[in-house]
Each structure stands twice: as structure tokens, then as C-alpha cells.
Amino acid sequence: MSKIIHFLKLALVRLGVLPFLLLIAVAIFTFLSDNFLTGRNLINVVRQSTYLTLVSMGQMFALLTGGFDLSVGTILALTSVVGATSMAMAYAAMPDSAMLSILVGILAGGAAGTTIGIVNGIGISLLNVSPFMMSLGMASVGFGLALYLTGGTPVYGMPTEYGDIFGFGAIYGLPVPVVITMVLIIILYFILNWTPAGRYFYAVGGNIKAARLSGINTRLTLFSAYALCGLMAAIAGLLLTARLDTGEANIGATMPLESIAACVIAGVSLRGGIGRLENVVFGALFIGLVQNGMNLARIESYLQIVVIGVLLILAVVADQLRLRLVATMRN
Amino acid sequence: MGMNRSPLLELTGVTREYSGYRALDSVDFTLNSGEVHVLFGENGAGKSTLISIIAGALKANSGQIRFKGQPLRLSSVHHARKLGISAVFQEFSLVPELTVEENLFLGAEETRYGCLNRTAMHARATEVLARLGFQLRPDASTAFLSRAEQQMVEIAKAFRDDLSILILDEPTASLTERETRDLFSLVDHVKSQHVGIIYITHRMSEIRQIGDRITILRDGKFIDTVKADTSESELVRMMTGKVIDQIFPAIRFKPKKEVLKIRDLSTTDKSVIGASISVRSGEIVGIAGLVGSGKSEIARSCFGLIPKSAAEITFNGEEIGHLSPREILDRGLFYIPADRREEGLMMMRNARENIVLPALTTPGISSGMVLKRKAEKVRVKKLADRFNLQPSNPELDAGLFSGGNQQKIMLAKCQTRKVDLFIFDEPTVGVDVGTRTAIYEFIRDLCEMSGAAILLISSDLPEILHLTHRVYVMGGGYITAELEPDEIAEEKILKHFFRDGSVPQKASIEHDLN
Numbered sequence: 099m100s101k102i103i104h105f106l107k108l109a110l111v112r113l114g115v116l117p118f119l120l121l122i123a124v125a126i127f128t129f130l131s132d133n134f135l136t137g138r139n140l141i142n143v144v145r146q147s148t149y150l151t152l153v154s155m156g157q158m159f160a161l162l163t164g165g166f167d168l169s170v171g172t173i174l175a176l177t178s179v180v181g182a183t184s185m186a187m188a189y190a191a192m193p194d195s196a197m198l199s200i201l202v203g204i205l206a207g208g209a210a211g212t213t214i215g216i217v218n219g220i221g222i223s224l225l226n227v228s229p230f231m232m233s234l235g236m237a238s239v240g241f242g243l244a245l246y247l248t249g250g251t252p253v254y255g256m257p258t259e260y261g262d263i264f265g266f267g268a269i270y271g272l273p274v275p276v277v278i279t280m281v282l283i284i285i286l287y288f289i290l291n292w293t294p295a296g297r298y299f300y301a302v303g304g305n306i307k308a309a310r311l312s313g314i315n316t317r318l319t320l321f322s323a324y325a326l327c328g329l330m331a332a333i334a335g336l337l338l339t340a341r342l343d344t345g346e347a348n349i350g351a352t353m354p355l356e357s358i359a360a361c362v363i364a365g366v367s368l369r370g371g372i373g374r375l376e377n378v379v380f381g382a383l384f385i386g387l388v389q390n391g392m393n394l395a396r397i398e399s400y401l402q403i404v405v406i407g408v409l410l411i412l413a414v415v416a417d418q419l420r421l422r423l424v425a426t427m428r429n
Numbered sequence: 430m431g432m433n434r435s436p437l438l439e440l441t442g443v444t445r446e447y448s449g450y451r452a453l454d455s456v457d458f459t460l461n462s463g464e465v466h467v468l469f470g471e472n473g474a475g476k477s478t479l480i481s482i483i484a485g486a487l488k489a490n491s492g493q494i495r496f497k498g499q500p501l502r503l504s505s506v507h508h509a510r511k512l513g514i515s516a517v518f519q520e521f522s523l524v525p526e527l528t529v530e531e532n533l534f535l536g537a538e539e540t541r542y543g544c545l546n547r548t549a550m551h552a553r554a555t556e557v558l559a560r561l562g563f564q565l566r567p568d569a570s571t572a573f574l575s576r577a578e579q580q581m582v583e584i585a586k587a588f589r590d591d592l593s594i595l596i597l598d599e600p601t602a603s604l605t606e607r608e609t610r611d612l613f614s615l616v617d618h619v620k621s622q623h624v625g626i627i628y629i630t631h632r633m634s635e636i637r638q639i640g641d642r643i644t645i646l647r648d649g650k651f652i653d654t655v656k657a658d659t660s661e662s663e664l665v666r667m668m669t670g671k672v673i674d675q676i677f678p679a680i681r682f683k684p685k686k687e688v689l690k691i692r693d694l695s696t697t698d699k700s701v702i703g704a705s706i707s708v709r710s711g712e713i714v715g716i717a718g719l720v721g722s723g724k725s726e727i728a729r730s731c732f733g734l735i736p737k738s739a740a741e742i743t744f745n746g747e748e749i750g751h752l753s754p755r756e757i758l759d760r761g762l763f764y765i766p767a768d769r770r771e772e773g774l775m776m777m778r779n780a781r782e783n784i785v786l787p788a789l790t791t792p793g794i795s796s797g798m799v800l801k802r803k804a805e806k807v808r809v810k811k812l813a814d815r816f817n818l819q820p821s822n823p824e825l826d827a828g829l830f831s832g833g834n835q836q837k838i839m840l841a842k843c844q845t846r847k848v849d850l851f852i853f854d855e856p857t858v859g860v861d862v863g864t865r866t867a868i869y870e871f872i873r874d875l876c877e878m879s880g881a882a883i884l885l886i887s888s889d890l891p892e893i894l895h896l897t898h899r900v901y902v903m904g905g906g907y908i909t910a911e912l913e914p915d916e917i918a919e920e921k922i923l924k925h926f927f928r929d930g931s932v933p934q935k936a937s938i939e940h941d942l943n
Contacts, residue, residue: 292800294789301786304775311732311772312787312842313758371777 111424114365115416116377119409120384127391134394141273147386148279149174149334150356154364154382155286155375156215156330157357159323164303164370165229167324169218170331170357172240173211174350177335179244179253181207182345186255196257203256207339208332214240215328219321233324237354244347253345264340275337282333287375299323303370352403359410360385365417385409435498437462437625438483438594443492445478450831452478455492456651458644460594460625465616465639467657468629470646470668471862476629479646480596483627484516485509497593507536515587516596521579525572530554532571533586557585561615576721577608584615595619596627601635602720613639631889633661634923648861665891669862676866677895680873682914684712684898688850688882689762691731694740700726702906706884708850713876713883715897717890717922723906724886725767728852732764733757745849758787763848767855767886769835776828780818780838781809783827788845812841817867833864840871850882851875857889869896890919902926 110118127134153170160167185203192199214236221232267274290296298319301309310316331353339345364381366373388409392402438460445453453475460466468476481487483494485503494501496512503509506516523532533554539546554567563581565574571582580600587595597616601609616626616639630636636643640657645667652667662672669676689708694701701723708714718724729735731742733754742750749757754764766772774783785805788794794805809823816837818830827838836856843851853872857865873896875881887893893900900917902910902925910925 292802293798294795294800297782297786297789297800300778300782301775304778305772307766307772308774308783309786310734310754311764311766313755314786315753315755367777371775 107423110420114377115413115420116364116380116384118416119363119413120380120387123384123388123391127387127395131391131394134391139390139394143386143390144383145273145276146390147383148273148275149338150353150360150386151279151379151382152282152330152334152337153350153353154357154360154378155283156327158361158366158373158375158378159299160229160327161358161361161366161368162299162303162370162373163320163323164306165222165320165323166233166358166368167215167218167229167327167331168233168354169214169237169240170327171350171353172237172244173214173328173331174335174338174353175244175347176214176240177207177211177332178339178342178349179207179247179345179347180210181336182253182256182339183247185257185260186253186345189255189257196259199257200260200263203260204336207336208329211332211335212325212328215325215331216321218328219324222324223317223320229324241347248345248347250347254343256339256343256345258343261340261343264337265343266341275341278333278337282330283375283379290375295319295322300371303367303372305371352406355410356385356406357382359406359413362410362417363413436460436495437497439493439495440479440483441493441495443479443482443489443494445475445482445487446490451649453482453489454649456646456649457654458651459654460627462593462623462625463620464641465620465626465628467636467640467643468627468646469631469636469643469664471865474646474668475649476646477598478649480516480518480598480627480629483509483594484514484596486516510537510587510590513591513593514596515592515594516598517580517583517587517600518598519602521583523571523579523582525570527571528567529558529565529569529571529574529582529585530567532582533557533567533589537589553589554585557588561585561588577604580604580612592619592624594625594627596629598629599631600628601630601632633664636664671862671866676862676869677891678866678870678873680713680896680898681877682712682898683877683880684709685880686710688745689731689884690741690743691727692741694727694730694742695738696723696726696730697736697738700735700906701730704901704903704906704908706901706908706911708882708884710849710882711876711880712898713872713885713896715893715900716884716886716903717893717900717926718888718903719926720888722903722926724903725854726906727903728764728854728884728886732762732852734764758846761847761849762852763787763843763846763850764852765839765843765854765856767858769832769839773839774827774835777826779824780813780827780830781806781823783838784809784812784823784841785845787842791846794845808845809841812844815844816841816871831861833860836860836864836868840868848881850884852884852886854886855888856885857887857892872896890922893917893922894919 133139157167157170181203184206185199188199188202189196218232218236221227222229264274269277290299298309298314301314302316302319306316335350338349360381361373361378362368363384364373364377366378385406388405389402392405436459440456440458442455442457443453444451444455456475456479458479468479470476478487482489485506485508524535527535530550534550539549551567558565558567561584563585565578565581571579574582600612604612619626628640636657642654643657643659643664644654645652645664647668647670666672687707687709692705694704704727706727716724716727726735730737733752737750740750742748744760744762747760749760770776785794785808790797793808795801813821813823818837819834827835830838856868860868872883876883885897894917897917898914900912900922901908902912902922904926912921
């Protein structure tokens with residue numbers, strides 16, 4: 099018995115809390131629903147999790163530098179609204195060129211969302227506004243703009259090809275959003291692990307003064323983290339708009355919490371400097387898995403929000419216990 | 430010291446461990462009432478740990494403490510203060526937003542019917558300050574006090590309750606000569622009231638002036654307790670375990686061309702005023718001075734970390750005063766900071782990433798955009814071996830290494846790229862004797878073999894005396910003296926630590942007016 103406990107402790111220290119949470123979740127939901135552990139449902143989970151995965155990866159960059167981005171939900175909303183509106187307008191002006199109007203919409207929406215990230219980056223890196231205030235303020239700005247542009251109603255009129263390709267399309271049987279997400283995972287993994295720029299994110303969060311003394315442009319690094327976070331959220335917003343077939347100002351409200359939760363569950367340190375991209379992907383998948391499982395188990399959607407909040411806190415508590423365990427094992 | 434009296438405080442076999450590393454290893458220590466007992470040892474010898482345990486800030490893992498003959502188990506600093514054991518640390522525990530009297534009674538406020546009793550506290554604060562002879566207004570704001578005055582508040586705090594043991598941790602480090610004299614007369618006065626005083630200092634002259642007994646610690650171990658008239662060389666031998674010649678390597682200086690020239694450097698915060706220095710390749714130039722003298726700030730502003738109000742800084746013939754740290758680093762000037770935790774290392778990242786951090790875009794480590802991770806590992810392994818990093822695994826988090834090995838990681842950092850001028854800011858703080866010697870030999874090799882220019886900033890006088898070719902002495906933001914090779918001597922340096930009586934250079938007076 100004590101051997102098993104020792105093994106579990108060791109595993110917890112080595113692997114973190116995520117594998118345990120995944121195992122527990124899979125066990126519970128398999129027990130609650132027969133449909134949970136089927137190939138089709140799991141692919142479904144992966145597809146549904148892509149949006150959160152994209153946002154969480156962006157959020158991770160902000161967290162790595164020791165900050166966070168509370169405006170990711172707003173970026174999704176603004177991207178969706180601006181993208182859909184300009185796409186619909188372009189399509190109305192030139193009904194024959196659907197592809198061109200899709201491109202216009204993507205560029206306009208992407209630019210709008212990324213701009214929020216860029217403004218965040220400028221405020222945090224140049225003007226020394228705390229990430230909390232900056233991104234909270236921009237969340238309000240972005241949400242207000244999205245509502246103002248649409249009057250609060252959904253935006254229709256995009257070419258159907260947009261939804262067909264980016265929402266429901268598939269390449270070799272893989273949903274297009276999943277393919278795009280996989281490509282972005284590979285690119286970001288490469289940046290983080292194989293380029294000096296990637297190291298700088300860790301360095302700035304690890305010790306910003308040491309980074310400065312080591313000749314790193316800390317302002318540029320901070321700026322890039324938030325700009326990149328904005329870009330990732332914007333891409334998620336465009337993909338989600340394609341899936342919904344409408345531009346909505348009300349999407350993404352839960353994204354700030356869920357993306358931070360995915361990162362924290364995956365072992366990204368809230369103090370900065372620590373975190374692995376592959377774990378964040380699994381963290382986002384885990385949250386998607388829990389949401390899917392709760393749907394199958396017919397747990398009411400309002401209660402699901404409660405569960406996500408509880409999970410986040412539990413993950414942080416478990417991580418603290420892990421750190422204590424690390425300290426005692428060292429002695 | 431009569432044997433019939435039982436000591437005020439008696440520690441036997443006190444041990445304190447930090448994750449496998451013994452900061453204190455079975456230390457014995459006795460303190461009599463009415464004596465000044467000096468704790469002597471290098472940085473990292475365990476002095477701070479010992480006084481933290483006595484003051485209740487840390488708990489011992491094993492060993493016994495007896496206070497007035499009774500076994501003592503302190504639960505907190507507060508508990509210790511209640512028993513009359515008070516420490517004045519170098520780091521003050523004052524809240525700048527509060528007034529002197531509010532700070533005096535912080536955590537022990539007097540109340541009446543659950544409300545603050547301001548009148549009673551004011552009366553007692555006035556009484557305590559008067560008894561100690563401190564010229565301080567109880568309602569003065571702490572933020573505007575000088576360091577010496579803040580120290581008075583800390584000492585007054587100790588006297589708030591009946592005092593048995595007073596611990597002073599390098600109290601003169603930031604005091605002027607006159608303030609030091611005042612402090613010493615206060616210590617004499619306290620002694621006469623049968624208070625036992627534990628006094629930490631590095632300065633021989635202070636030991637002679639006020640010490641009664643000296644306990645020497647080395648690497649966490651108790652070495653000996655001796656009388657205050659023990660000779661200096663004997664004390665140094667006990668403190669370091671070595672004769673002076675074995676610690677400091679002999680260095681042959683071959684000064685060549687001037688690498689760094691600073692003219693009339695003033696910082697906007699006035700921590701440096703009108704300083705001019707020059708460093709040549711193949712020589713080690715020292716800057717000596719007390720904490721707050723501006724010696725560290727010279728280097729920091731030169732490296733672009735502190736804003737300057739005026740300066741001409743030329744490095745290898747190029748004006749660099751307006752450049753950022755990154756641009757200065759690219760030109761071959763490397764600043765190695767004093768505080769490893771604060772500015773030196775990313776404690777939660779591994780040693781490898783720390784070491785190559787300054788060199789990530791250099792050709793050996795990356796092709797500009799993409800890292801060569803294999804080459805990086807090979808390079809780091811070589812550096813780790815060269816500095817004899819222990820444990821020799823660069824994949825371990827920097828925070829898991831001992832102070833000495835963390836310092837080695839810092840030194841390895843500056844070996845990842847081409848450097849013409851190294852600025853070492855307190856390179857041996859919190860480092861054991863073995864590593865110290867290794868660091869000195871490393872600095873010697875830089876100077877002798879690579880012909881680098883080196884600026885050594887240190888509060889450790891022996892370091893300055895034995896390693897440097899020329900010395901600038903600083904006091905109160907001014908350069909108070911420049912000593913040539915044949916003039917470098919302890920008394921000469923100490924004499925210039927204070928600007929009292931010395932005339933500032935003409936240039937600096939002009940800057941004051943600007």
C-alpha cells in the first residue's frame with residue numbers, strides 16, 4: 099500500500115496534476131454515459147476543443163511572461179462581428195466572388211481582434227499598465243464595440259462557403275478547424291522550443307531583470323506575447339464564426355476563465371516562466387472533455403459553469419500540494 | 430566574566446537545514462548579560478541564520494536554546510520580542526507610510542476599549558526616544574528619515590519592551606563616522622544596563638572598539654569563541670580556514686589601452702555625483718565603498734540601468750551613454766549583478782537556459798532565428814565542467830544549486846560571448862571559501878590570459894586590497910579618492926569612506942547646481 103502511495107506521489111511530482119485529472123474524468127464519464135468513450139465522440143471532443151485550444155495557447159504566452167490576458171473573450175466577439183459584417187458587406191457588393199469576400203472578412207476580422215492584442219501589448223510593455231487593468235479595460239472596450247457595431251443582434255449574410263469550409267469542412271476526414279489548430283500547435287511549439295524568441299518569453303517571466311541584463315529586449319518580448327495572444331484569439335474567433343454561420347457579439351464570454359484554467363491545470367505558472375505548450379493543449383482538451391462528458395451525462399448547462407470554476411480552483415490547490423510534496427521529497 | 434553566573438543565553442548543538450544543505454551545523458554559542466559578543470564569519474557562514482533563530486524568525490531543526498537558564502522554544506519574532514529579545518536587521522522592517530510612533534508600536538498597539546490609545550502610545554514613544562537620546566519626532570513620517578534615523582527607529586522598537594538581548598546586524602554599514610560614534614556610545618549605555626548584545630560586523634576596528642568576545646563561524650560550523658584582543662591574522666585564519674595568501678591569487682597586471690572612460694557621471698537620483706573613472710585592458714580596477722556610497726550605481730548607470738543626468742561614457746573609443754543594456758552588451762561590456770535572486774538568474778529555469786541566455790542570437794548557439802540545441806548543450810556542458818558546477822547537471826533548476834554554484838552559473842553566463850570589460854558587482858556575496866578562491870582565480874585568468882579589463886565593485890575590503898591594481902573609493906555618491914598600486918592600504922581606503930571633511934571635486938559641485 100505504502101509503495102503504491104509512494105509511486106503515486108512520485109508520478110504527481112513528475113507529471114503534474116493533469117494526467118490524474120484526465121484519468122478521473124474519463125473514468126467518471128465512462129461510468130455515467132455509454133456514448134462517452136466512443137471514437138466518434140472523442141473526435142467530437144477534439145473538434146469542440148479547438149477554439150479553446152487556440153485561445154489557451156495564446157493565453158499561455160501572456161502567462162509565461164508573468165501576466166495574463168482577460169480580453170481574449172472580447173477578441174473572439176469583436177473578430178466575429180467585424181469579420182462577419184465585412185464579409186457580408188463584401189459578398190453583397192460582389193455576389194460572384196465568394197472567395198474574395200471571405201478573404202476580406204478574414205483579414206478585417208483578424209485585424210480587428212489582433213488590434214486589441216496589440217493595444218494590450220503597447221499598454222503593458224511601453225506604458226507599464228498592469229496586465230490585469232489593461233486587459234480588463236480592453237475587454238470592456240472590445241465588447242462595447244462589438245455590441246455597438248451590431249446593436250446586439252447576430253450578423254447574417256456571409257457566403258455559405260465560409261461555413262462549409264472553415265466550420266464543417268474536412269481534409270482527409272479531419273475537420274478543417276482541427277487541421278488548422280494542429281498546424282498552429284506545430285508552429286508555436288517550434289517558436290517556443292527552437293527559437294531565441296521563444297526562450298525570451300520564458301526569460302522575461304522567469305526574471306525580467308536578469309533578462310534585461312542578458313541583453314534581451316524585454317519590452318518587445320512582452321509586446322509580442324500580447325499581440326500573439328490577440329492573434330490566436332482572433333483566429334479562434336474566425337473559426338467559431340464559420341461554425342456558427344453568424345457573427346455574434348456574445349461568444350467567448352467564458353474564454354478568459356477557461357483558457358487560464360486550461361493553462362493552470364496544465365502546469366503553467368501564474369508567476370510566469372514555467373509551462374509547456376503540449377501540456378496546455380491537453381489542458382484545453384481536458385476542459386473540452388469535461389464539458390462534453392457533462393453534456394452526455396445531462397448535467398444542466400448552468401451547473402457546468404459551476405463545475406469549471408471548481409475544477410480550476412481544485413487544480414491550483416492540487417498544484418500547491420504538489421509543490422509542497424516536491425519540497426518535502428527534496429529533504 | 431564570572432563563572433558563577435549562568436549565561437543569559439546558551440545555545441548547544443543548534444542545527445538548521447535547508448533542503449539538505451546545513452546552514453548551521455551543531456553550533457554552540459553563549460551570551461552573558463552586559464557583554465558585546467561579536468559574530469564573525471564570511472558571507473554565508475551562518476551568522477544570519479544564527480541570529481534569525483535567536484530572534485525567533487527561524488526555527489532550529491535540532492539543538493537546545495536556554496534563556497536565563499530555562500529551555501526556550503520561540504514561536505515567532507513577536508514571541509521573542511515579548512521576552513526581550515530584539516534584532517535590528519540590515520533590512521529594516523519599517524512601514525514607510527506610517528509615522529515613527531506608529532512603527533514603534535506596530536503589531537503591539539496599545540488599546541483602550543478596543544480602540545487605539547494614541548495618547549498613551551505617543552507618551553511612551555516620546556519617553557523611549559528621549560531615554561535613548563534620539564533626536565526624532567514621534568509623529569515624523571518614516572519615509573523621509575535617513576537610513577541612520579530609520580535605524581534609530583528600529584533600535585527604539587527594540588527598547589519598547591524590557592530588553593534582555595539586542596542583536597545588531599552590521600549596524601554601521603550605512604552610518605557616517607559621527608553616527609557610528611553615537612551608536613557606540615549607545616551600545617556602551619545599553620551594556621551598562623545588563624543587556625547582552627550580539628553584534629555582527631566585518632570590521633576589525635569595530636571589534637577592537639566595542640567587542641568583548643568573538644565567536645567565529647565558517648560554513649555553518651562553530652569554529653571558536655575567543656577574546657576580542659585576538660590578532661587579526663588569527664581571526665582571518667579562523668574565518669576562512671586559510672592563510673590570506675592561499676585565498677587570493679597573485680595577479681600580474683599588464684595594463685594596455687584604455688577600454689572604459691567615464692567622465693563626470695551623475696545619475697538623476699543623485700546616487701552618483703560627478704564621478705570619473707577609467708579602466709584599461711589587462712588590469713583590475715576596484716571600487717570600494719559602503720552600502721549606498723554609489724559604487725554599484727556607477728556600474729549600473731554605465732550599463733544603462735539607471736538614468737543619467739550627465740555623463741560622457743566612452744567604451745573602446747565609442748560613446749555609449751545613450752545605449753540600452755542590449756546594445757552595450759553587444760559592444761562587449763558585461764555587467765554581473767550582485768543579487769543573484771533578484772537580477773541574476775531565472776530560478777525556476779534550468780542552469781543551461783540561464784547560462785546561454787545572453788548568447789541566444791550568437792552564431793555558436795543559433796542561426797539567428799533557429800536554435801542549435803545540440804551545440805547549446807555541448808557548449809553548456811563544457812562551461813559547467815570548466816567551472817566545476819556541482820551537481821554537474823545543467824538541466825537542474827538554477828534555484829536548486831547552492832549560492833556558490835549559482836554564482837558559477839552567473840560567471841558561466843559571461844563566458845558565452847566576447848567581452849572586453851567585465852564589471853563584477855560583489856562577486857562573492859554568500860559564497861563559500863572554496864568557490865571564492867575559484868572565482869578569484871577565474872577573474873585573474875580573465876585579466877592575465879585574456880587581457881580583459883575588469884571593474885571590481887566590492888564591500889569586502891580584503892578582496893579590494895588583494896585583487897585590484899588601482900582603487901577608486903566612494904562615499905556619499907562622490908569618488909573620494911583614487912589610489913595607485915603602491916597606495917592601496919586598508920587605512921587609506923577606510924579614511925575615504927566618508928565625505929566628512931573631504932572636498933568634493935570641482936566638477937561635481939557644478940553638477941550639484943544644475
